[in-house]
Amino acid sequence: MTAALPSATRRLDQSRIRGIVNTLWLVNGQPTGIDPADRGLAYGDGLFETMAASDGRIRWLDLHLDRLEEGCRRLEIPAPSRSLLTKEIEAHCPRKGRVVVKLIVTRGPGVRGYPPPESPTPTRVLAISQWPDYPDSYYRHGISVRTCGLRLGENPALAGIKHLCRLEQVLAQLELRGQPVQQGLMLDASGAVAQGTSSNVFIVAGGELATPSLARCGIKGVMRRVVLEACRALDIRAEERDVAPAELLGADEVFMTNALFGIWPVTELDGRRFGVGATTERLMTHLGYGHA
């Protein structure tokens, strides 16, 4: 079956975007809707990045684009050029203040059915939203975390990349609804620690760091990479390996990371209390978090 597909691109009222609403949406550089034939919608056939921007500059932009390119390579989606993406982000990111910049890249429109088009035309979706303003206490006094019942399915072919198939995280969030916690802890199908609902997790035990290797599932966060590189710079031993839930409960320090909030100490996990540890504080200071 072949089909010429309708382009669903129509201009939205730009004033509506810049005015009432607090998210600016651009699809392939234009303020329009998504083609209903887009494979990002049909099959989760795409990737995304969520980035912190300050005064028009994206923090860790190169690392975000590295991960996006790695995801495109693994899914065989032609990666949009870094210069195009950078130019598009810079053109729309406010010069002053902090915002969240989310970029979705899909395989683009296709005819019905799983087989991807021979020559895909990827879709870029850029969303610029207001900064969440995380409470200062999360940095100073830490966050509360519950272990979710739902476990992450394991598929090495999809592990590590930030693809669009995220129903597991959505169901985990449904579990946490109404609970006074800032992250859920997700285990993998084998029962090992995988990640936070929207973060990566680190433990400190005997002065050494460990974080799940994420070879079977989970997302290798940009902040996770930044922390691992900081450990090398600070001469802190850090390992990517399997981490058992009991190791978390027995750790000296636990912290979670993502590219928006940076580093949050975990001071309560399923009722077990932790202090804000010296190694966690050292990394936070080194990377400029928690002193806002």
Add this chain to the structure above:
Amino acid sequence: MTAALPSATRRLDQSRIRGIVNTLWLVNGQPTGIDPADRGLAYGDGLFETMAASDGRIRWLDLHLDRLEEGCRRLEIPAPSRSLLTKEIEAHCPRKGRVVVKLIVTRGPGVRGYPPPESPTPTRVLAISQWPDYPDSYYRHGISVRTCGLRLGENPALAGIKHLCRLEQVLAQLELRGQPVQQGLMLDASGAVAQGTSSNVFIVAGGELATPSLARCGIKGVMRRVVLEACRALDIRAEERDVAPAELLGADEVFMTNALFGIWPVTELDGRRFGVGATTERLMTHLGYGHA
């Protein structure tokens, strides 16, 4: 963070839809684009059904709507009413000829982040496309199948329902590119048989049917249910259970099913040849396939 979201709904040129292109797209009953904030795009947070229509009637419509409702229940998406969906399909399905009707139901638009909105407004996407016109030989002489290297991740919370997170099937199709096969066979992470790339799989051995139970992964197809019910009517013993790859190679008959093509005998699997078996033919005759 709260955000009033831009509505991405703009009318497409209706003549373009009905004229040049061969897929009619409707979003919430209107010929428009998808809101870029839709969680179906952001997270694969939704479900779909692909249905066969003849002369304005959907075959197995009740079973498709049953599965959609079960999926909505499990994902906690408010299910659109059956009468609304039926009315919408009937209003747009051509009165004459065969078409494919695809329905996507997502949790609708949301603000950035995995936590679903408290009161979601689901999005309905209806796509009416031309019928694939499967070769008659697939029914008479069977199809060729290769086992894919990629295995399905296992998650009982998502098993059985037809959700939008389908990158595994997309990657499996990438593996099969250029190969002269009509379906790929997908195993689960445990190494058991799960499904075809876009079908369910049955074996016949000693006059008895077996099909994977799909408790850990895979989609419980409407045609799979129809075949299991036909077995009861025809007094053929059929079991839903774990099926090992070796059982397929050792089976008397193998066939695959989906709601569009119905039943296809498998006459070659990874080089092993099968005949078109008597039980497969009996089911095809009973259900009206292969005599077009």
